[in-house]
Amino acid sequence: MDQLKKQRVNYGIDAPVVVRNILLIGAGFLLLGIAAFFIFPRQLQWMGIVIGLICLFSFLVVSAEALYMIWSSKVGKFRERERLLDLVALRGDEKVLDVGCGRGLVLNAAAHRLTTGKAVGIDIWNKQDQSGNNPEVTRRNSLIEGVAERVEIVNGDARSMPFVDNEFDVVVSSLAIHNIPSSDDRYRAISEVMRVLKTGGRFAILDFQHTRDYAEAFKTLGAVHVRIVGPHWLIFPPVRIVTGRKGT
Incomplete structure (x- = not known):
């Protein structure tokens, strides 16, 4: 336990493949920009300067975009998770579900706000969605955060969640449902949120994509007081939050 206390919690980099590819594209522009100053003959040197400057600007x-995304993962998303949890106004006695919990960023923050309640996280732990995505990392983060006794971690798909109907008081999700590739399957995930x-x-x-679709799906499924909050720029790309309640 003493060793755990000395460890630092790590919630990874979101969309690490995207960040890597953007950095590689940037490196390519830099090399092309430098090369453009030298490869053109003297009579066309002006063209090399123009192309070089365009490449260097690119x-x-x-x-900057890649650095913004890294900052989002290391700073911005921590601030945005608090806004997300503020919107559901936890009392402390609820059973909370985090859909696509990843390494536990929102899951553990929710557990911190609970007293007699419980926070449950479900995920398939796709490493393309978040660096180092693994349920053991999630468990370790909850131990480091000191909330493990109020956290349960479940391996499962958002489109077919292994929970009974009407099980949770609150359901949250952060930057997860957009990873489901088809609109029909995203609708199934929203249907599952309503079911549980x-x-x-x-x-x-x-999420940063499909939030209008989520809102319409919730309305179709009988949710009330549905609204879209945002956009917010603490995460890049900018995000919105769909909130509401399950109707009768």
Whole structure:
């Protein structure tokens, strides 16, 4: 336990493959920009300067985007998770589900806000969605955070969750449902959120894509007080949060 206390919690880099590819593209622009200054003959040197400057500008733009995404993963998403949890106004006695919990960023923060309640995280732990995505990492993070006794981790798919109807008081999700490739399957995931929520239960879904579709799906499935909050720029790309309640 003493060794755990000395460890630092690590919630990884979101979309690590995307960040890597953007950095590689930036490196390519940099090399092309430098090369352009030298490969053109003297009579066309002006063209090399123009192309070189365009490439160097492109290098700066894509590098800034990659750095923004890294900052989002290391700083911005921590602030945004608090906004997400504020929107569901936990009392402390609820049973909370985090869909696509990853390494436990929102899951553990929810557990910190609970007293007699419980936070359950479900995921398939796809490493393309988050670096080092693994249930053992999630368990270790909950131990380091000191909330393991209030956390349960479940291996499962958002489209067919292994929970009974009306089991949870609150369902949250952050940057997860957009990873489901088809609109029909994303609708199934939203349907599952509604199925496992108790009547009157609250939900908050944070994402940077498809939020209007989520809101319409919730309305179709009988949710009330559905609204979209945002956009917020603490995460890149900017995110919105869909909130509401399960109707009667």
